[in-house]
Structures are given as C-alpha cells and as structure tokens.
Amino acid sequence: MSEHSPGGAPAAPRDTTALDLRSGATVDAPAPAVHATAAIDPGRVPPPRPAPEPEPVLRSVEAHLDEILAAVPQPEPIELAVLDAQGLLCAEEVVSARALPAFDxxxxxxxxxxxxxxxxxxxxxxxxxxxxxxxxxxxxxxxxxxxxxxxxxxxxxxxxxxxxxxxxxxxxxxxxxxxxxxxxxxxxxxxxRAGDDVSPGTAAVHVGMPIGPAQISLLAAVGRDRVLVRPRPRVAVLSAGSELVDITTQPAPGQVVDVNTYALAAAARDAGASAYRWGILPTERRRLTEVLESQLLRSDLVLIAGTHAAEGDLVQEVLAELGPMRFRQVTMHPGAVQGFGRLGRDQVPVICVPGEPVAALVSFEVFVRPAIRSMLGKRQLFRRTVQAISAERLVSPLGYRQYLHGQVMRHPDGGYVVEPLGDGEEALLARMARANCLIVLDEDVTEVAEGGLVTVMPLLLGG
The missing domain is CATH 2.170.190.11 (Molybdopterin biosynthesis moea protein, domain 3.)
Structure with missing residues (x-):
C-alpha cells in the first residue's frame, strides 16, 4: 500500500476490505533548482507561483484510511508474564537454553x-x-x-x-x-529423541509469532515465565452530543442513550485493544478541554463518536486548539463525515466517527479496526472477504461505497449466499445485531440484480 501524501501521484483504486500492509517506502523530495544570479534579468517580472490545488470536497475511503494508517504508531514492546501475553505478538527471538525433549x-x-x-x-x-x-x-x-x-x-x-x-x-x-x-x-x-522439538541455541518462538496456548506451552517448556510482546494499544472511547444521557438515566423527550461508547469500546477490545470507555464529553469548554487533554496523555488512540456541526461545534473547536484536526466528507455510506488528527504533545491519533450508532460501527470496521491491528503489529489488517450471491436486488448511490448489513450463509450447492437486512436507509440497532456480515458495494456500482455476485465481509468475533 502506498502512503497518501499531498502532491504525490494518486493511488490506484483499491478494495479496502482486501488491503495488505503498506510498503513503508518513502519518496525523496527533488532537489531545488539552482539559478546563477548573473543570469537573472532584473527587468523581468517572474511569473506568479501557482496556487496550491484545493483539497477535493469529497475524499475517498482509501485516502482517509491511508492517512490514518500512516499516522498510527506501534507502541514500544513490553515484557509480560506468559499468560498475560496471550493473543499478542512476540517481540523477541526466544532462544532455548534447553533441549526439548531433554532425553530420549x-x-x-x-x-x-x-x-x-x-x-x-x-x-x-x-x-x-x-x-x-x-x-x-x-x-x-x-x-x-x-x-x-x-x-x-x-x-x-x-x-x-x-x-x-x-x-x-x-x-x-x-x-x-x-x-x-x-x-x-x-x-x-x-x-x-532429545532435541527433536527444540535443540539448545535455537529459537523456540520467533518475532511476530502470535502467542496462543501452543506458544505458551513452548515458552514454559524452555523455562520462560515472561516474554517481550507488542502491547495492546490503549484506546479511549468518548461520545459527543448534548442530547446524550448514560444508560442508567431515563431519557427525556429529545434525549437519547449513549450506546456508542459501549459498542465502540467492545469493538476495540474485540480488535485486540485495551479499550477504556470514558463516556459522554462535557459541554462546558474548560471541562471539555481538560477531559480531552487527559485522554491524550493516557492513550495511544482516542476515538470520539458524535454528530458534529459544520460550524460552531464546540468539540471541533477544542480539538482544533489541541492540534491539526480535520473533518471531511468521505465517499462512503453510512458514515460520510469523518474526522482525523494528531493532537497533543505526543501527537496522539484522534479518530472521530459519526454519532449515529450504525454509522459509528461501520466506520469502526473500515478505519479504526485496521488502525488497532496495525498498532498491534498484525500483518493482516483487514477482515477477509468472500464473494456471495445476493438474494435480493441491491441499489447504491453512485460515487459512494455502500456498506449494508446482511446475513451470509453457505449455499447448498457450494459458495455463499447473502441476504441484506433492511434497505440501507433505516438505522436500526436490532437489524445490526442480527447481521453477521457487511455487504460492500463499490463507488461505481449503482445496482446489483438478484442473483448477482457481491463482496461480503463476515463480522466474526475476534476475526
């Protein structure tokens, strides 16, 4: 994956559900031209410097994803007890001083x-x-x-x-x-025979190897009770909106329960992060600034869900005071408005997703989950996809990548068949809870006939 950089060659269109790791290559800037002062005509007026091209009004899913993945850091390795290291990636070559087995x-x-x-x-x-x-x-x-x-x-x-x-x-x-x-x-x-499994001086567990029950068994066998691993990134999850109340409060007319911090914290934990649910952001400027600053100090990634106004939004204003934060229209549905920036002293990545719960979780799948897996050091950032036969006719707006919740199942004759839940316009939590996949319709697709092939992203827990 090439990095997205302003002024660079545009990347070829890609399916974000099947992306691989970025190459990490950098492009050296061309050396500035050198002019001999003796050759300059003092009477000649230099041509005006062309103004920089404005950023497109709409931003592609790939461009927004590239910016996030290029910015998220990988936390420094830490040493943990072997049982606490389960599910993480090994960050050292564990060399055995023993033969396994030790005798015939x-x-x-x-x-x-x-x-x-x-x-x-x-x-x-x-x-x-x-x-x-x-x-x-x-x-x-x-x-x-x-x-x-x-x-x-x-x-x-x-x-x-x-x-x-x-x-x-x-x-x-x-x-x-x-x-x-x-x-x-x-x-x-x-x-x-002695040494059939592992001989002395050879690596028992390698860098980048996921630590599961078998690896823990091997670590114990070679006498290691602690191991260096890639830690779980610390993710703070917050919600913005004056209409929000906590789940223990009976909502008054016009108020809604904050479900996003619960759902997004659970999604972050399922992706492998150590997620902390802070809750609803305060609406008073000074207190809001204090909360955001404290979360930037304690987190590797901050995730905020909220419906932000185009102008005069307090959360946007305070975020802008803490660093360069930009909100953009992204060519996806649901979840067209996305925000990203690196804020605070440590340039902590901050991702803002829409406040509507379905759009928030779809945005998490597209942008946040890959970022967390990148921070964990995973090579496979994205959920694996399959091609499935659509059980119904599907429509999608031109120029937008559509994500529809559906139920995918094995077809009796082989392959998969998927049935959409709802028409994509209704944002129902119950519909989302019944779904086991996302149906992905690319930007240039406006209609898929019944029986046509579509890309499906199964939503497996921990997958």
Missing amino acids: QAALDGYAVRAEDVVDAAPDAPVELAVVGETVAGAAGLTSLAPGLAQKVAAGAMLPAGADVVVPAVWTDGGVVRVQVHAGPAAGSYVR
Whole structure:
C-alpha cells in the first residue's frame, strides 16, 4: 500500500476490505533548482507561483484510511508474564537454553527394545523377550538394555540406552515377565529423541509469532515465565452530543442513550485493544478541554463518536486548539463525515466517527479496526472477504461505497449466499445485531440484480 501524501501521484483504486500492509517506502523530495544570479534579468517580472490545488470536497475511503494508517504508531514492546501475553505478538527471538525433549523418551505405552531383536516378529511367529523392568514418566529406569531384553515403558518415560524402538503395547501380549511381540517396527519408531522439538541455541518462538496456548506451552517448556510482546494499544472511547444521557438515566423527550461508547469500546477490545470507555464529553469548554487533554496523555488512540456541526461545534473547536484536526466528507455510506488528527504533545491519533450508532460501527470496521491491528503489529489488517450471491436486488448511490448489513450463509450447492437486512436507509440497532456480515458495494456500482455476485465481509468475533 502506498502512503497518501499531498502532491504525490494518486493511488490506484483499491478494495479496502482486501488491503495488505503498506510498503513503508518513502519518496525523496527533488532537489531545488539552482539559478546563477548573473543570469537573472532584473527587468523581468517572474511569473506568479501557482496556487496550491484545493483539497477535493469529497475524499475517498482509501485516502482517509491511508492517512490514518500512516499516522498510527506501534507502541514500544513490553515484557509480560506468559499468560498475560496471550493473543499478542512476540517481540523477541526466544532462544532455548534447553533441549526439548531433554532425553530420549517413549512416545507411547509399550516396550522399549532393540529393533534388530524384533525385526522378524509376525502375528503367526511372535518374538519372545524377557522383560527386565518397567519405567514410568519421571523415573530414570535402566541405564542400558542388553540384546534380547525388553523394558516396559509408559509414554514420556526415559528410554534406556541401547533401545532404539518402542513396540506399542497393542502389538504384544502385554506380558510382565516375558512378552511376545507380534510385529517389529522400524528403528526409531515411537521414540522422541532429545532435541527433536527444540535443540539448545535455537529459537523456540520467533518475532511476530502470535502467542496462543501452543506458544505458551513452548515458552514454559524452555523455562520462560515472561516474554517481550507488542502491547495492546490503549484506546479511549468518548461520545459527543448534548442530547446524550448514560444508560442508567431515563431519557427525556429529545434525549437519547449513549450506546456508542459501549459498542465502540467492545469493538476495540474485540480488535485486540485495551479499550477504556470514558463516556459522554462535557459541554462546558474548560471541562471539555481538560477531559480531552487527559485522554491524550493516557492513550495511544482516542476515538470520539458524535454528530458534529459544520460550524460552531464546540468539540471541533477544542480539538482544533489541541492540534491539526480535520473533518471531511468521505465517499462512503453510512458514515460520510469523518474526522482525523494528531493532537497533543505526543501527537496522539484522534479518530472521530459519526454519532449515529450504525454509522459509528461501520466506520469502526473500515478505519479504526485496521488502525488497532496495525498498532498491534498484525500483518493482516483487514477482515477477509468472500464473494456471495445476493438474494435480493441491491441499489447504491453512485460515487459512494455502500456498506449494508446482511446475513451470509453457505449455499447448498457450494459458495455463499447473502441476504441484506433492511434497505440501507433505516438505522436500526436490532437489524445490526442480527447481521453477521457487511455487504460492500463499490463507488461505481449503482445496482446489483438478484442473483448477482457481491463482496461480503463476515463480522466474526475476534476475526
């Protein structure tokens, strides 16, 4: 993905639901032209410098997304206890000082023997060996095994020297003093050799590897109780609007319950962030400034939901006092009005999304979720998409990317079929709660016939 920079070549249109990581390449500015002063004609009036081209009234989804992704930082790695690191990316090469396993051991319950002693064993001609003992996991057992002998072993038990194969118990008669072997596996079968998993001096867990249960198991095995990881970004979630009341308050006529801070905080946590719900922003200027300044100090990203007026909006004015903050019309529906800036002493990214709850969550999926995953160091920033057959005719405004809630399901004949919920004009929370996907109609698409193919973004939790 190329970075969006004013004055640069425009990027080719892309589907943001299938974007990859940006390349990170930078373009050096051309060196200024040097003029010899002796060659300048003092009587010649230099031509006027052309005025910079005004920014387009409408901004593409890609341009707004590029600006956000280019600005969000990746927090410095921190060291956590291995259980607290679950779900994060490893930020170090964890080199093992131990061999895993530390000794040759049996891979299953059976008898440790020499392969040459049982090579001729068969069901109709079993080989009989003397059993010289039994070893369970955690016990040292015999130090060596002589030819013609067998040692009963449990899975994980140390293998005696001289034994090079474990005969599964089901391939024997289970004898205690003497055992009859009905099949002879090849040398090395059902044996875990020392260092088979990890040898000393090699990396057990690599940089960028997601830490899940298997990685935690490996870290514990090599003796690491703490590990360096990419931390969860701290995201503060706030709502703006004089009409808002908290969920514990009975709304009066004209008032609405603040659902955005709850929904967006939950979405941020699902994306992997450590989200903090502050609540409704105050409407008094001094208090509003204090709240915003405090959130900039404690957060890696600030997310504000609200319907902002074009002029005279107090929240916009206070944000502008804290740094360059711009609100733009973006070619998407719902959620055409979007804001972004880097504010405060630490240039903390601030993303403003619409106050209408459906538009707020759609905007989160398009802009905020990829930003959080970028801060986590994830390589896959965007939800995977599928092509599905539309169960109904769909319409979309020309020049706008439309996001419709729908239900996608497997088609009996293979592939997927998707059914839109509502017509895109109604903003119903219940409709959004029933949806399991977003149907994406690009800017140049005005109609999709019933049975036509559409791009679908499944909304999987944690996906």
